[in-house]
Amino acid sequence: MARFLIKTKSKLYNGVTEGVLFKNGQAVVEDEFIKNLLVVNYGYTIEIIEDDKKKAK
Numbered sequence: 611m612a613r614f615l616i617k618t619k620s621k622l623y624n625g626v627t628e629g630v631l632f633k634n635g636q637a638v639v640e641d642e643f644i645k646n647l648l649v650v651n652y653g654y655t656i657e658i659i660e661d662d663k664k665k666a667k
Contacts, residue, residue: 628652
């Protein structure tokens with residue numbers, strides 16, 4: 611399953627949005643629905659985190 615690094619517009623944001631805990635403006639999620647919700651509704655940006663297991667192959 612893919613993992614996503616979600617980034618807020620503020621690097622100082624520490625809090626919970628849609629049940630996701632953010633620290634210093636960043637959070638990691640695996641759920642694609644939540645990822646899309648945060649990007650579309652809140653304007654957050656994403657980076658795909660590659661799984662180390664896939665890199666080893």
